[in-house]
Structures are given as C-alpha cells and as structure tokens.
Amino acid sequence: MSGTFYLAQQTQNEIIVGRIGVYGLKFALVALGLYLAIQAIYHLPYLSKYFARPWGMLIIQAILLCFAGLIAYYQPSLRVLRALDFVDEDKTYLWIDVAITTLALMRASQIWHFFVRYLDRSTSG
DSSP states (O other): OTTOOOGGGOOHHHHHHHHHHHHHHHHHHHHHHHHHHHHHHHTOTTTHHHHTSHHHHHHHHHHHHHHHHHHHHHOGGGOHHHHTTSSOSSSTTHHHHHHHHHHHHHHHHHHHHHHHHHHHHHHOO
C-alpha cells in the first residue's frame, strides 16, 4: 500500500498551490481572450487607420479597461483577492478587488501582446 496516494494525504500547501495554479491558468486564458478581442477591434476595416494614432491607442486602452472591468465584476472566481483568500464572500472589499483584478487583467493582456509580438519577430526571420 505504499504506492497508493489518497486525497487525504495531500498537505494544505499542496492544495493551496493547486488552487493558485488553476486560478493562474484561468486568469491567463481570460487575459488571452481579452488580447484577442482587442486585436479584433484593432483590425476593424475602416477604423484601423484611426486606431494606429496615439489617441486611437488611448481609445483601445479604454475599451480594454471596460472589458476587463466587466469580466472582473461578473466573474467572482477571477477576482485576485478572493482567489488568494485575502477577503471573504462579503461585499466589504468588492470594489477594491474588482479594481485590482481589472488592472491585473489589463496588464496580463498587454503581456500577451508583447509575447505574441516577440514570437512574431523571432520566427519571421
């Protein structure tokens, strides 16, 4: 019986690391979805020439902020402070949690943008 592994034998640290890993994967996938949505908006046929200007990039960032805020508000499982068990289910820190999650989603989608640009440059020859 030394080769079997029971769920009850997992330590609390392994459970926490597993939960944070699953949360990080969900967060990365949602950030990738945000990046792809912004790229789809950025490449609209008649608006792309306006989005290439500096104020157009500001509009794109505002749209990204709105999308990330809506996702953070309506998906409680993606909220950073709640996932890391810093806050409970109560509504006391709701807006702080939504704001932090919104900013983290924005930054993660920008990191996806930098990563895709790096891959494009390194593979294009």
